Amino acid sequence: MAKRPDEAGLIETYLAPLAGKQSFSFLDDAAxxxxxxxxxxxxxxxxxxxxxxxxxxxxPARLAQKAIRVNLSDLAAKGSKPLGVSLSLGLSDDWDAGWIENFAEGLGADLKVFGIELTGGDTFRSPGGTVINVTALGAIRPGRYVSRTTAKPGDAVYVSGTIGEAYLGLLSARHDLAGRQDDLSAVLERYELPEPRVQSIGIVSEFASAAMDISDGLVGDLEKLCRASGVGAKIEAQNIPLSAAAMGILEKNPAISLIDLATGGDDYELLITVTAERAGQFERQALADKTPFRRIGEIVSGNGVEVTGPDGFPIKTAKRSYSHF
Amino acid sequence: MAKRPDEAGLIETYLAPLAGKQSFSFLDDAAxxxxxxxxxxxxxxxxxxxxxxxxxxxxPARLAQKAIRVNLSDLAAKGSKPLGVSLSLGLSDDWDAGWIENFAEGLGADLKVFGIELTGGDTFRSPGGTVINVTALGAIRPGRYVSRTTAKPGDAVYVSGTIGEAYLGLLSARHDLAGRQDDLSAVLERYELPEPRVQSIGIVSEFASAAMDISDGLVGDLEKLCRASGVGAKIEAQNIPLSAAAMGILEKNPAISLIDLATGGDDYELLITVTAERAGQFERQALADKTPFRRIGEIVSGNGVEVTGPDGFPIKTAKRSYSHF
Incomplete structure (x- = not known):
């Protein structure tokens, strides 16, 4: 184990240098x-x-980045520009200087990538294992907050990017997967390092009638959005966008189904609804912006999410999303 | 074990009702x-x-309150009025409906007491034990933020309230303490339920040349303030304010010294410095406000904190403050 600094050393050497000018913290009580x-x-x-x-x-660099990115994904889904993050870091008893140095590198890299400020935070002992809590603060024009409670029957349902790679990445990390090495690496990367859709903040804010980020699985998260909005949804399985890597892995692992990908967690893509009248304009704008959104279905009255298979019949799924408990 | 709701039930039944109107969360991605x-x-x-x-x-009600209050104490030390808190709750595997109901009661009570909003947050499984993270957001007039980096030689050093009860409360919780039942209950209460000095925000903001809250022990925290300000301090042990309960317990536990109280954690009192010119005015204002501040020493050039005993000689202390690692 590399030498381990005390708490003051940990903060002064590794974390405080990353905090912004205005952020007196970690060397103060607040920022x-x-x-x-x-x-x-x-x-x-x-x-x-x-x-x-x-x-x-x-x-640990990846952990710092993931903790930031899952929060920026939430902000992006609301149409909000990220300003800063506050970090509360619970260290398990086996950390050392190498761990925290690497963690700080990842943290610093993402502060730059996303142009946000570290507004300080807190470090503490967490004997049960490392816990990284991030609170992200963002800005939005008054009235432009995009809720998940405002989808209406007739709205088109879109997802950004591609779905299911992070789920395959988790299987890959557990060595539970067959596939080409390139494909396995690609999905593992996607699992470890989500890409929050911060470049889509403008288009979400302008066009989405409702939105959320997909963190616990497409189907289950769409169910949450529907429940919050008091509506239902119908989506078509063959419209769910998949990457080449995911398709390559599906071919070599016949036990894994499209529904597994649509109910696996950690996508950190955006799930948005757009009114039927504005759907065409939204799609043209997305194309012009080179932001990838795929129409997967529509909002209906009622409740629940119906997933239709290639044969036109509903697919029954037991598991709908990742549960934290 | 009482029946346990799933994650959605936990949030919808217990936490979401506490969130403010503007705070769509916990039922949304953000607030x-x-x-x-x-x-x-x-x-x-x-x-x-x-x-x-x-x-x-x-x-668990006390845990919710403590998690909020330690953060409000930080805001108070900066002269900042609290607006809201964001909660991230990691539940150990043995929680049940009774636990979360009780937790939510404590949370709701403190939101009212302090007039703040719950801006949502996050719940997750924490197999290694319960972890409660709070981020508190406050407001301050531009230029009125009180830093811990700005103490100057000649400034008087003050603490609010009384010191060391929480440390005795921890010993009491561990049954390591002799004493009258009333005294033991009083210090235990103080350990479990800190009283953040929110009523002193105005006077801190107006008079403090530097400030921080005392969470890891008076002496060690004063050392942190001195280090951040590039100064030293001299304080007199007999000026450290003690409650009647603490004095009663000290009498019955000869092995516990005043220095133990001055280096024990969890006081959540304010440690502030005031320039010599303004000290008199500050003391009169504190008296008029009925906010208890005691002058315990002064800031000097150099570094480190010297604690003088009743005999006028410096007291040597090995342990200076509570360490989290």
């Missing part, structure tokens, strides 16, 4: 975050815990 | 927090973890 004029404040918190959201032994 | 016009945003995060910050089996 100031500059809010741009004329915007509202958007807040979201998401934690990732060892043994639940990530496997023991995962590269 | 909006109304910022008053003409104020800056202050952010702080602090987590409490089972086996580190609290003992297994502690009343």
């Amino acid at each position: 100031i975050l500059d809010m741009p004029e004329g915007f509202e404040l958007v807040v979201t918190s998401d934690a990732i815990a060892e043994g639940v959201h990530f496997l023991k032994g995962t590269n | 909006i927090l109304d910022m008053p016009e003409g104020f800056e945003l202050v952010v702080t995060s602090d987590a409490i973890a089972e086996g580190v910050h609290f003992l297994k089996g502690t009343n």
Whole structure:
């Protein structure tokens, strides 16, 4: 085990240098975050815990990045520009200087990539395993917050990017998967390092009638959106967008179905609805922006999500989404 | 074990009803927090973890309150009015409906007491033990943030309230303490339920040249303030304010010294410095406000904290503060 600094050393050497000018913290009790004029404040918190959201032994730089990115994904789904993150880091008893150095590298890299400020936070002992909690703060124009409660029957349902790679990545990390090495690496990367759709904030804010990010599985998360909006949805399985890597792996693992991908977690893609009248305009704008959105179905009255197979018949699924409990 | 709801039930039944109107969360990915016009945003995060910050089996209502209050204490030390809190709750595997109901009661009570909003958050499985992370958001007038980096030689050093009861409360919880039942109950209450000095926000903001809250022990925290400000401090042990309960317990437990109280954690009192010119005015104002501040020493050039005993000689202390690692 590399030498381990004490708490003050940990903070002063590794974390404080990453905090912004205005963020006196971690060396103070709190920090100031500059809010741009004329915007509202958007807040979201998401934690990732060892043994639940990530496997023991995962590269700590990736953990820092994942903890940030799952929160930026939530902000993006609301149409909110990220400003800063606050970090609360619970360290399991086996951390050392190498671990925290690597963690800080990942953290610093993502602060730059996303142009956000670290507004300080907290470190503490977590004997039961590493827990990384991030609260992300974002800005939004008044009235432009996109809720998940506002989908209406007739709205078209879209997802960004591709679905199911992170689920395959988790299987790959557990060596439960056959496939070409390139494909396995691609899905593992996707599992470890989500790409929050921050570049889609503008188009979401402009066009979405409702939105959320997909973190616990497409079908289950669409059910949550429907429940919050008091509606149902019908989607077609063959419209769910898959990457080449995912298709390659599906071919070599006949036991894994499209429904497994549509109910597996960690996609961090956007699930949005757009009114029928604006769907065409939205699609043209998405094309012009080179932001990949695929129409997968529509919102209906009633409740629940019906997934239709290639034969036109509903697919029955027992598991709908990843459960944290 | 009482019946346990699933994650959706847990959130919908117990947590979502506590969230404010603007806070669509926990039923959404994020929440909006109304910022008053003409104020800056202050952010702080602090987590409490089972086996580190609290003992297994502690009343969950108290845990919710403690998690909120340690954060409000940080805001108070900066002169910042609390607006809202975001909660990230990691549940150990033995929680049940009774536990979360009780937790939600404590949470709801404190939201009312402090007039703050719950801006949502996150729940997750934490197999290693309960972890409660709170990020608190506050407002402050531009330029009024009180840092811990700005103490100057000649400034008077003050603490609010009384010191060391929470440390005795921890010993009492572990049954390591002799004393009158009333005294033992009083210090236990103080350990479990800190009283953040929110009523002192105005006076801190107006008079403090530097400030922090005392969470890891008076002496060690004063050392942190000194280090951050590039100064030293001299304090007199007999000026450290003690409650009647603490004095009663000290009498019956000769092995416990005043220095133990001054280096024990969890006081959540304010440690502030005031310039010599303004000290008199500050004391009169504190008296008029009925906010208890005691002058315990002064800031000097150099570094480190010297504690002088009743005989006028410096007291040597090995342990300076509670360490989280």
